[in-house]
Amino acid sequence: MKKTHIIGIIVIAISIGVIFGSINDSSTYSNFTESSKNEQAEFHIVGYLNKEKPQVYEPQKNPDLFQFYMYDKDSVERKVVLHKSKPQDFDRSEQIVIIGKSKKNEFHADQILMKCPSKYDNGSPEFQSPEELEKERTANS
Amino acid sequence: MKYIGEHLFVGQLGNFFVVTSFCFALLAMLSYFYASKNEDKTWKKLANVSFIGHTASVFGIVAVLFYMLMNQYFEYYYVWQHSSKALPLRYIFSCFWEGQEGSFLLWTFWHTVLGSIIIWRNGKLTTSVMAIFSSVQVFLSSMLLGVYILEYKVGSNPFTVLLRDHPEFVNLPLFKSADYLLHLDGRGLNPLLQNYWMTIHPPTLFLGFASTLVPFAYALAGLWKKRYNEWIKPAMPWTIFSVMILGTGILMGGAWAYEALSFGGFWAWDPVENASLVPWLTLVGGMHLMLIQEKKGGVSFTMFGMVLISFILILYSTFLTRSGILGDSSVHAFTDLGMSGQLLLYLLSYIFIAIVALVVNYKSLPRNKKEEDLWTREFWMFTGSLVLFISSFQILISTSIPVINKIFGSALAPPSDAISHYNSWQIPFVILVLLFMSFSQFLKYKKSAFKSFSKAILRSLIAALVISGIIGFLLKMTNPFELFLLFTGSFAVLGNLDYWLSILKGKIRHAGSSISHIGFGVMMIGALISMSQQKNISNNTSSFDVEQLGDEFENKENILLMENDTLPMDDYYVSYRGKEEEGVNVYFLVEYMKRLPNGDFESVFTLRPRVQTNPRMGNVAEPDTRHFLDKDIYTHVTWAILEEDKKDEEEYGEPEVKNVKVGDTLYLKQSIVILDSVRRILPIDIKQVELQESDIAVEAKLIAWDFNTKKHTLRPLFIVKDTSEIYGLPDGIEDIGLKVSFNNINPKDGSIELTFIQKNVSRDFIVMQAIVFPYINLLWLGCFIMIIGTIIAIYSRVKFGK
Numbered sequence: 001m002k003k004t005h006i007i008g009i010i011v012i013a014i015s016i017g018v019i020f021g022s023i024n025d026s027s028t029y030s031n032f033t034e035s036s037k038n039e040q041a042e043f044h045i046v047g048y049l050n051k052e053k054p055q056v057y058e059p060q061k062n063p064d065l066f067q068f069y070m071y072d073k074d075s076v077e078r079k080v081v082l083h084k085s086k087p088q089d090f091d092r093s094e095q096i097v098i099i100g101k102s103k104k105n106e107f108h109a110d111q112i113l114m115k116c117p118s119k120y121d122n123g124s125p126e127f128q129s130p131e132e133l134e135k136e137r138t139a140n141s
Numbered sequence: 142m143k144y145i146g147e148h149l150f151v152g153q154l155g156n157f158f159v160v161t162s163f164c165f166a167l168l169a170m171l172s173y174f175y176a177s178k179n180e181d182k183t184w185k186k187l188a189n190v191s192f193i194g195h196t197a198s199v200f201g202i203v204a205v206l207f208y209m210l211m212n213q214y215f216e217y218y219y220v221w222q223h224s225s226k227a228l229p230l231r232y233i234f235s236c237f238w239e240g241q242e243g244s245f246l247l248w249t250f251w252h253t254v255l256g257s258i259i260i261w262r263n264g265k266l267t268t269s270v271m272a273i274f275s276s277v278q279v280f281l282s283s284m285l286l287g288v289y290i291l292e293y294k295v296g297s298n299p300f301t302v303l304l305r306d307h308p309e310f311v312n313l314p315l316f317k318s319a320d321y322l323l324h325l326d327g328r329g330l331n332p333l334l335q336n337y338w339m340t341i342h343p344p345t346l347f348l349g350f351a352s353t354l355v356p357f358a359y360a361l362a363g364l365w366k367k368r369y370n371e372w373i374k375p376a377m378p379w380t381i382f383s384v385m386i387l388g389t390g391i392l393m394g395g396a397w398a399y400e401a402l403s404f405g406g407f408w409a410w411d412p413v414e415n416a417s418l419v420p421w422l423t424l425v426g427g428m429h430l431m432l433i434q435e436k437k438g439g440v441s442f443t444m445f446g447m448v449l450i451s452f453i454l455i456l457y458s459t460f461l462t463r464s465g466i467l468g469d470s471s472v473h474a475f476t477d478l479g480m481s482g483q484l485l486l487y488l489l490s491y492i493f494i495a496i497v498a499l500v501v502n503y504k505s506l507p508r509n510k511k512e513e514d515l516w517t518r519e520f521w522m523f524t525g526s527l528v529l530f531i532s533s534f535q536i537l538i539s540t541s542i543p544v545i546n547k548i549f550g551s552a553l554a555p556p557s558d559a560i561s562h563y564n565s566w567q568i569p570f571v572i573l574v575l576l577f578m579s580f581s582q583f584l585k586y587k588k589s590a591f592k593s594f595s596k597a598i599l600r601s602l603i604a605a606l607v608i609s610g611i612i613g614f615l616l617k618m619t620n621p622f623e624l625f626l627l628f629t630g631s632f633a634v635l636g637n638l639d640y641w642l643s644i645l646k647g648k649i650r651h652a653g654s655s656i657s658h659i660g661f662g663v664m665m666i667g668a669l670i671s672m673s674q675q676k677n678i679s680n681n682t683s684s685f686d687v688e689q690l691g692d693e694f695e696n697k698e699n700i701l702l703m704e705n706d707t708l709p710m711d712d713y714y715v716s717y718r719g720k721e722e723e724g725v726n727v728y729f730l731v732e733y734m735k736r737l738p739n740g741d742f743e744s745v746f747t748l749r750p751r752v753q754t755n756p757r758m759g760n761v762a763e764p765d766t767r768h769f770l771d772k773d774i775y776t777h778v779t780w781a782i783l784e785e786d787k788k789d790e791e792e793y794g795e796p797e798v799k800n801v802k803v804g805d806t807l808y809l810k811q812s813i814v815i816l817d818s819v820r821r822i823l824p825i826d827i828k829q830v831e832l833q834e835s836d837i838a839v840e841a842k843l844i845a846w847d848f849n850t851k852k853h854t855l856r857p858l859f860i861v862k863d864t865s866e867i868y869g870l871p872d873g874i875e876d877i878g879l880k881v882s883f884n885n886i887n888p889k890d891g892s893i894e895l896t897f898i899q900k901n902v903s904r905d906f907i908v909m910q911a912i913v914f915p916y917i918n919l920l921w922l923g924c925f926i927m928i929i930g931t932i933i934a935i936y937s938r939v940k941f942g943k
Contacts, residue, residue: 063779
């Protein structure tokens with residue numbers, strides 16, 4: 001057998017290892033109900049912010065602690081404890097992905113991804129005049 | 142209604158160029174095809190003219206779009222969408238390529254430039270190469286057409302007019318008046334792109350993307366015309382150029398992320414970054430295989446595979462970033478413009494063409510009969526290229542998780558800790574690549590004697606062991622993988638340096654590869670040290686919610702800085718000095734100070750991380766970094782109060798009574814106060830009131846240090862007038878919001894009674910993160926060396942045809 005054949009076989013073997021290894025490393029998108037069943041495992045949860053309930057961020061006490069309530073895609077609501085500073089523009093987020101683990105009735109997240117569609121969308125017809133913008137801005141703050 | 146002030150002619154001109162560019166591309170493709178098939182001069186002439194016509198049209202589109210952006214013709218959707226009146230002119234380039242149409246245009250533009258150079262050089266295989274080139278141009282030009290064919294929209298046109306082509310706008314109140322243009326302002330540019338890196342990174346990256354088409358087209362032409370080896374020589378300088386420019390583009394993206402995004406590093410393994418790194422890796426592999434094939438042969442199948450797949454991976458990465466499929470997993474992917482079907486067709490067509498070309502030619506590809514010898518340069522180059530392939534394959538698989546989900550309907554999420562996931566996979570691959578590159582040059586093509594080879598590398602091997610040992614020891618590195626990487630990195634640098642100096646006698650002409658390899662080694666060492674030794678210095682040293690501590694989520698990456706407080710952070714003392722507003726930007730002044738032996742603070746530097754406010758698209762925080770020769774200090778404001786709330790009327794609060802002895806220290810809201818002395822003074826010295834000789838006056842001297850460590854002195858008085866009337870004369874300092882009055886003396890314990898009235902301050906604060914990246918300059922130095930090395934290689938190839 002030629003050396004190139006041996007190398008070829010090794011390459012194929014490693015490639016198969018890479019496929020399974022990389023996929024094995026991946027996490028899963030899930031919901032709060034699933035994450036409560038296994039408090040050891042890490043989950044990605046996609047959902048949206050409950051804007052009715054209070055958000056607690058007291059940087060004077062702990063700048064790396066932010067609490068809010070969030071619905072997952074099945075509309076199950078859970079208190080989320082984010083161990084990071086409150087992201088700028090948090091209130092504008094329309095979709096949130098949190099990464100972490102369940103702990104009793106809370107979900108402790110150490111990473112958060114937010115999607116503010118306005119940043120990337122391609123121009124919705126809901127055109128706003130500067131006045132409207134100002135109104136919206138004051139309403140948000 | 143007749144609208145006033147619209148500029149409809151430019152749009153029509155733009156559309157005219159869009160149509161001509163597509164038609165010329167189609168004509169060029171067909172005529173190059175016939176020219177190549179029949180070796181026909183007339184067809185070739187027609188083809189060249191068509192391609193030049195196509196090039197001119199593309200230049201025309203670019204010029205028109207620029208003109209519209211420049212003059213802010215908001216009646217055009219593209220201008221309205223990506224620009225606004227307030228936008229500074231210097232970001233006009235960013236507007237140009239913010240949208241998909243603009244970035245496709247940029248890509249097309251580079252293809253026309255590269256294609257024109259190929260026509261001008263007019264070497265071997267030109268017609269076949271240009272036939273493939275033009276076919277790509279047909280696809281790309283169609284992306285701008287924006288016409289409906291059988292109810293399917295082909296392309297997205299950048300010259301559509303809001304009121305005519307976008308019916309959803311017509312009924313908005315603003316557009317009811319004929320002079321709507323007077324009131325119309327654009328949506329504005331995404332604040333992330335309002336950055337100087339965004340004016341140079343995209344064109345460089347797109348030139349990189351475009352340049353991969355050249356080796357692809359040559360390789361395909363080689364297969365088509367069965368010139369399995371002849372295509373390599375003309376394609377070689379292009380391939381090196383592509384490696385250089387694509388690499389530079391990727392690194393600029395890293396520099397942008399490091400300087401302007403809050404990733405906290407130059408490489409975050411973001412899907413969009415990965416998508417352009419993968420084809421670079423395969424192209425580097427392909428380039429080395431081309432070298433082997435040129436010198437010795439025997440690797441044609443792998444070589445064709447790697448070169449062809451590089452361009453296909455570029456198409457795939459375009460598909461990934463533009464189809465919206467990465468949506469959940471990346472910060473900077475585009476959303477779908479309804480062109481993903483078209484992109485997919487484009488991608489699948491070229492996959493199909495490449496596979497067919499390889500399969501048809503498989504049997505007739507030249508092969509070497511002889512068994513390869515282990516100690517040859519080509520053997521290790523070949524193995525190294527395969528390692529690059531596997532490395533890119535791993536990145537590709539992990540990045541493609543959203544695609545895997547789409548195809549198999551699974552719910553996989555990307556690895557939670559992307560950086561450690563990719564690092565743990567990629568470090569072994571980098572170690573192997575560095576190891577192979579350190580000694581391969583000492584081997585000869587075809588055959589080398591192992592003995593003389595081992596003698597030649599011994600010196601750099603030992604030097605690398607010693608140097609990496611010393612560095613590892615000084616930096617207290619313990620991770621065996623990192624140490625091994627440090628060693629192979631040093632070995633790669635020293636081995637190539639030794640080869641260049643002792644075997645090539647330091648001649649520049651042949652030094653391209655050695656210098657590039659040195660650069661790559663230095664870059665990897667820089668990446669290793671700055672990543673593994675990076676230190677978050679903003680651990681919270683202020684008061685802390687203790688209850689939340691002690692679980693696994695404990696996180697202390699941010700620090701709270703009250704305005705004008707001074708907190709220790711690593712080797713520095715840091716103070717937040719307030720914010721400055723400049724247009725849409727709010728700058729936060731963060732002063733880094735050193736403590737002098739006498740206790741005073743000396744300012745070392747001030748960083749100005751900023752937040753770009755943008756009510757429509759959301760605020761964007763941008764870090765600021767101080768660069769030193771041996772380290773960078775990165776500072777990022779993670780949270781701040783942006784709205785200037787009316788500060789609570791700065792009123793003085795309730796008085797507090799305290800018994801104080803001389804020498805006592807009091808910690809107050811805005812100062813630290815020490816009771817320095819209590820002494821009796823002569824009544825005559827008192828100016829405030831008129832006193833008799835017989836009256837008694839006692840002065841309490843208080844030293845107050847504010848948080849700038851500035852010293853203030855307060856002298857409240859205690860007065861006994863006419864032996865019975867007792868009163869205090871208070872003293873106060875507005876700057877530190879403090880008033881003190883002296884009420885009584887307790888003879889028993891020698892203390893005095895003071896009343897403090899303090900101002901209620903709602904002080905401004907920021908939450909920030911600071912990271913030290915040691916020796917990150919090695920990384921950039923490595924990049925420069927590598928780029929210089931590749932330029933030398935291109936130059937020698939073109940000039941001496943080496």
